Amino acid sequence: MQRTTAFSDDPSVVQRVLDHIDRRTTDLAESCWREPVENYRSEARFAAERALLRRHAVAFCPSAALPSPGSFVARDAGGTPILAVRGGDGRVRAFRNACRHRGSQLASGAGCQQAFTCRYHGWVYGLDGSLRHVPHEHGFPGLDKGTRGLVPVQTVEAQGLVFVTQEAPLRDARLDALPPLIGDGWRLANATEFEIDANWKILVEGFLEGYHIRSTHAHTFYPLQYDNLNVVERSGDHSRIVFPYRAIERQRDVEPSARSAGMLTYVYHLFPSAMLATFPGRIVMVVLEPLSIDRTRFVTYALTDRDPSDGDTQAAFERGVDLVDAGAAEDREVACAIQRSLGSGANEFFEFGLFEGAIGHFHRTLTAALDAAR
Ligand code: FES
Numbered sequence: 001m002q003r004t005t006a007f008s009d010d011p012s013v014v015q016r017v018l019d020h021i022d023r024r025t026t027d028l029a030e031s032c033w034r035e036p037v038e039n040y041r042s043e044a045r046f047a048a049e050r051a052l053l054r055r056h057a058v059a060f061c062p063s064a065a066l067p068s069p070g071s072f073v074a075r076d077a078g079g080t081p082i083l084a085v086r087g088g089d090g091r092v093r094a095f096r097n098a099c100r101h102r103g104s105q106l107a108s109g110a111g112c113q114q115a116f117t118c119r120y121h122g123w124v125y126g127l128d129g130s131l132r133h134v135p136h137e138h139g140f141p142g143l144d145k146g147t148r149g150l151v152p153v154q155t156v157e158a159q160g161l162v163f164v165t166q167e168a169p170l171r172d173a174r175l176d177a178l179p180p181l182i183g184d185g186w187r188l189a190n191a192t193e194f195e196i197d198a199n200w201k202i203l204v205e206g207f208l209e210g211y212h213i214r215s216t217h218a219h220t221f222y223p224l225q226y227d228n229l230n231v232v233e234r235s236g237d238h239s240r241i242v243f244p245y246r247a248i249e250r251q252r253d254v255e256p257s258a259r260s261a262g263m264l265t266y267v268y269h270l271f272p273s274a275m276l277a278t279f280p281g282r283i284v285m286v287v288l289e290p291l292s293i294d295r296t297r298f299v300t301y302a303l304t305d306r307d308p309s310d311g312d313t314q315a316a317f318e319r320g321v322d323l324v325d326a327g328a329a330e331d332r333e334v335a336c337a338i339q340r341s342l343g344s345g346a347n348e349f350f351e352f353g354l355f356e357g358a359i360g361h362f363h364r365t366l367t368a369a370l371d372a373a374r
């Protein structure tokens with residue numbers, strides 16, 4: 001099937017970057033965006049956003065987090081506990097993570113097992129969600145096990161990711177707006193999660209512009225990357241922001257059609273709440289789970305295509321990981337600082353300028369989606 005995507009190919013992106021370097025320019029949005037500060041503080045708005053996460057196809061985890069039959073990831077999405085598992089037939093299915101007896105969760109975290117046994121009274125479910133066994137079943141006269149399997153949510157594997165949607169049909173058009181994101185040959189290197197004292201949208205914003213590279217990342221990204229030099233594109237609800245490394249100058253000697261993305265970091269915003277960032281030998285997927293107006297769970301899946309037994313490659317790779325981690329910590333510090341100011345009364349709105357067009361697209365899309373649901 002032909003997929004439609006508005007994202008340019010690598011040689012075109014490299015050319016646009018080299019042109020920006022020559023002209024000392026960057027991509028500009030058509031207009032600025034003013035986002036009311038109240039939208040970060042309102043409980044009603046927050047509830048509507050979480051409801052949107054349940055209606056929308058949300059990126060849940062990379063396919064590589066579920067490498068074999070029985071691999072599972074259990075995590076909340078939009079406030080709902082979800083269990084995603086790869087079945088014996090190779091298909092990924094996701095369920096509401098709640099036992100059909102009295103609602104205890106079937107699994108937490110991630111792992112690999114061939115059945116899910118509820119720890120409360122021991123009901124057993126198969127990888128396909130079917131209820132397989134009820135201890136002392138005679139205590140439930142008339143129980144129809146065929147109707148008491150785990151409750152599925154719609155699940156699609158696409159572009160190397162697992163998407164789930166809880167309350168509406170998966171709209172394939174949204175997924176078709178994405179190019180292939182994670183190819184075969186990438187495996188999960190590690191997964192982490194922690195909570196941050198910031199509204200989830202402030203954390204999204206931190207990924208979507210390069211205007212802050214010099215100020216925020218003076219000793220991490222700025223020595224390697226340009227300040228405020230980005231290619232910014234959108235495809236449907238999603239965006240891609242290209243962060244070039246200074247070493248991209250070497251691509252001037254390469255025949256234009258053969259230029260590669262090796263000296264670019266692509267940051268994809270997978271609307272509404274996930275990001276994917278590409279680095280040499282590493283892809284980092286971040287999924288944000290809004291917990292309250294001022295607290296967010298920050299889930300990270302790091303993938304690699306490198307051979308861990310190659311010592312030299314591994315050492316260079318680990319230096320890259322340390323750098324990205326240090327830069328990410330700087331972003332989180334800024335996000336928490338913004339969060340603390342929200343109630344200060346200083347700002348009625350935040351103004352996102354012409355360099356921050358992907359953030360304008362995010363808020364415009366979110367506002368339109370919330371309005372459409374009213
Ligand atoms: S709640 Fe799961 S077996 Fe009772």
Ligand SMILES: [Fe+2]
Pocket residue numbers: 206207212216217327331
């Ligand atoms: Fe940053």
